[in-house]
Amino acid sequence: MARYLEEPDVADIRFDDVLNAIADDARMRVLVTLADGEFHPCGPEGLLAALHKSTLSHHKKVLREAGLTRTKLEGRNYFVRLRREDLDARFPGFLDAVLAGLAEVY
Amino acid sequence: MARYLEEPDVADIRFDDVLNAIADDARMRVLVTLADGEFHPCGPEGLLAALHKSTLSHHKKVLREAGLTRTKLEGRNYFVRLRREDLDARFPGFLDAVLAGLAEVY
DNA sequence: AGGAAGTTTTGATGTACGTCAAACCATAGG
DNA sequence: CCTATGGTTTGACGTACATCAAAACTTCCT
Numbered sequence: 001m002a003r004y005l006e007e008p009d010v011a012d013i014r015f016d017d018v019l020n021a022i023a024d025d026a027r028m029r030v031l032v033t034l035a036d037g038e039f040h041p042c043g044p045e046g047l048l049a050a051l052h053k054s055t056l057s058h059h060k061k062v063l064r065e066a067g068l069t070r071t072k073l074e075g076r077n078y079f080v081r082l083r084r085e086d087l088d089a090r091f092p093g094f095l096d097a098v099l100a101g102l103a104e105v106y
Numbered sequence: 107m108a109r110y111l112e113e114p115d116v117a118d119i120r121f122d123d124v125l126n127a128i129a130d131d132a133r134m135r136v137l138v139t140l141a142d143g144e145f146h147p148c149g150p151e152g153l154l155a156a157l158h159k160s161t162l163s164h165h166k167k168v169l170r171e172a173g174l175t176r177t178k179l180e181g182r183n184y185f186v187r188l189r190r191e192d193l194d195a196r197f198p199g200f201l202d203a204v205l206a207g208l209a210e211v212y
Numbered sequence: 213a214g215g216a217a218g219t220t221t222t223g224a225t226g227t228a229c230g231t232c233a234a235a236c237c238a239t240a241g242g
Numbered sequence: 243c244c245t246a247t248g249g250t251t252t253g254a255c256g257t258a259c260a261t262c263a264a265a266a267c268t269t270c271c272t
Contacts, residue, residue, distance in 0.1 A: 132261095157261090158261065160262070
């Protein structure tokens with residue numbers, strides 16, 4: 001029923017990719033939105049109203065391909081969530097520190 | 107005798123600036139070099155041989171203005187080091203996680 | 213004072229990337 | 243089936259930025 005879009009395996013997540021993915025204003029705001037680790041509806045309404053839908057789609061792709069997020073596809077509805085456990089296993093303490101830092105500015 | 111180049115006060119260090127500063131291949135390598143927290147000679151010999159001296163100077167400026175590094179000027183010799191304590195006070199655990207992640211890739 | 217050494221600054225150039233618009237694709241619903 | 247919906251993909255455009263070269267600046271040395 002539910003499919004998952006392609007994403008890198010935990011072991012293949014590269015730290016520089018992760019950093020480059022995070023280092024963008026729009027994507028930082030997306031991450032803040034996803035901070036709770038739960039699945040979130042994917043559209044501009046659910047995620048970020050200010051961005052064009054194709055722009056948001058682009059950012060989601062960057063985050064997913066870097067290994068930061070997982071995208072679930074149910075019917076024609078997409079959901080995104082952070083890969084907290086995977087990231088914490090791979091780069092201990094990193095994601096928490098990032099989310100804490102982001103929470104301060106956004 | 108020794109002067110220090112202008113840098114942001116601890117409280118003024120912004121997390122997004124820090125992330126943007128880190129998210130560059132050359133600057134990541136500089137950070138790895140500086141990981142020990144000690145002052146390092148500033149020139150391309152001491153820091154990164156592959157980069158043009160003006161390019162390296164540019165990157166050091168970015169890092170310093172983001173609050174990541176401190177630059178000391180003694181005579182005509184420059185030295186750089188990480189602002190470990192400041193960063194750790196401001197964003198606990200972040201720098202350690204970053205350096206750990208970087209150590210793996212570089 | 214004059215010249216050399218060590219780095220920064222300025223200016224120019226190329227490229228990577230964020231953004232938007234339009235076309236496309238799959239699925240749900242009538 | 244046929245259409246509408248939710249999101250992606252492709253393509254074009256503008257801008258931010260990494261890089262290099264040359265000039266400028268400050269300090270040391272003779």
